[in-house]
Amino acid sequence: MDKAQLMANFATYNRDGITARTVRTALDRGEAAEGGLAPGLYCGVSSGTSGNRGLYIITEAERYRWLGTILAKGLPDVWRRRHRVAVILPQNSALYRAGNQSRWLKLAFFDLRQGPASWKEALADFDPTVIIAPPKILRWLAENADLGRLRPQRLFAGAETLDPPDRRIVEAAFSLRLGQIYMATEGLFAISCSQGRLHLTEDFVRFEFEPVGDQLVTPIVTDFSRHFQLTCRYRMNDLLRLGGRGCPCGSPLQVVDAVEGRQDDVFWFGDRMVTPDVLRNAVLDCSPSITDFRIQQRLDGSVDLRLPSTVEPAVQKSALAALEGALHTAVPVQRCTPDTNEQTEGPILVRLASWNLTPEQLLSHKLRRVERLRS
Numbered sequence: 122m123d124k125a126q127l128m129a130n131f132a133t134y135n136r137d138g139i140t141a142r143t144v145r146t147a148l149d150r151g152e153a154a155e156g157g158l159a160p161g162l163y164c165g166v167s168s169g170t171s172g173n174r175g176l177y178i179i180t181e182a183e184r185y186r187w188l189g190t191i192l193a194k195g196l197p198d199v200w201r202r203r204h205r206v207a208v209i210l211p212q213n214s215a216l217y218r219a220g221n222q223s224r225w226l227k228l229a230f231f232d233l234r235q236g237p238a239s240w241k242e243a244l245a246d247f248d249p250t251v252i253i254a255p256p257k258i259l260r261w262l263a264e265n266a267d268l269g270r271l272r273p274q275r276l277f278a279g280a281e282t283l284d285p286p287d288r289r290i291v292e293a294a295f296s297l298r299l300g301q302i303y304m305a306t307e308g309l310f311a312i313s314c315s316q317g318r319l320h321l322t323e324d325f326v327r328f329e330f331e332p333v334g335d336q337l338v339t340p341i342v343t344d345f346s347r348h349f350q351l352t353c354r355y356r357m358n359d360l361l362r363l364g365g366r367g368c369p370c371g372s373p374l375q376v377v378d379a380v381e382g383r384q385d386d387v388f389w390f391g392d393r394m395v396t397p398d399v400l401r402n403a404v405l406d407c408s409p410s411i412t413d414f415r416i417q418q419r420l421d422g423s424v425d426l427r428l429p430s431t432v433e434p435a436v437q438k439s440a441l442a443a444l445e446g447a448l449h450t451a452v453p454v455q456r457c458t459p460d461t462n463e464q465t466e467g468p469i470l471v472r473l474a475s476w477n478l479t480p481e482q483l484l485s486h487k488l489r490r491v492e493r494l495r496s
């Protein structure tokens with residue numbers, strides 16, 4: 122099964138035969154309705170791109186188990202230290218509110234959709250010991266927050282691909298190692314250990330791996346912790362680079378070296394493909410001055426590279442050449458830059474496009490630096 126199949130036949134995948142329409146109606150009624158689906162049942166929606174949002178239903182017991190699992194794996198000292206956990210995500214969720222009901226743990230939710238300027242004071246006042254947020258928000262905090270007041274002890278990135286520049290900037294600003302939580306509507310699939318390595322949750326999820334070239338795999342998951350909604354041999358949309366077995370932390374669970382992006386965002390040229398990590402690395406390796414970028418494949422197959430205007434023109438050109446080189450390993454590449462607009466032989470067009478993203482757009486959209494456009 123995959124997300125499309127789940128959403129097309131939602132009622133057949135849960136015990137009570139609850140339809141997607143019923144869940145959407147409950148969510149549309151507002152947050153108060155989240156627990157109101159039925160006694161003991163909670164529903165939510167993924168923060169995915171619109172039109173491709175996944176729905177989920179969990180039970181009371183499942184949401185506490187989910188929280189307990191995150192705490193046990195991510196904050197092993199939670200039983201002897203009082204943590205204040207700040208969760209910054211696009212929507213509040215029944216999952217996170219479960220954590221707010223105990224004396225030994227304080228959990229505060231900050232709504233990504235309202236923009237960090239609206240809650241950055243409240244976040245500093247909350248004085249979190251742990252922050253869980255998408256990489257772009259952690260980076261925004263690293264570059265904009267008052268780090269004299271905001272002094273977390275643990276940081277976790279989730280909900281988006283973590284690219285190297287974000288990791289570098291966040292870790293330097295907070296003098297902390299950045300952990301990761303790999304979770305989705307479908308469940309909790311990996312979390313960083315005390316040694317900073319990302320371990321799959323093989324203790325309650327069965328993972329099968331489908332090879333996707335270049336030593337990447339797509340996981341197919343069967344989640345034994347879910348009893349109300351079935352997640353059985355569900356094909357995720359992510360590309361993982363698996364590490365070796367074994368870790369200094371002692372966990373035997375499979376290590377993931379990186380979540381490299383989404384399978385949806387593999388670039389296709391006829392029957393040949395280039396994975397997002399190859400394109401990202403080609404651009405980033407050009408210069409340390411590149412700390413943000415966008416690479417998009419359009420519907421006609423052509424590829425746009427966008428870099429912030431702060432990147433020197435010469436660096437922009439070499440990044441374009443590097444991107445071309447990376448694409449060339451898969452296909453013959455045709456080049457067209459704004460200054461020459463010349464096309465040469467070959468089926469693929471690669472061009473520098475303008476950086477037309479406003480700060481609001483950068484923060485409000487789910488970050489996908491490498492993206493295959495669909496419309």
Ligand SMILES: [Zn+2]
Pocket residue numbers: 314315316317318320368369370371372
């Ligand atoms: Zn470990």
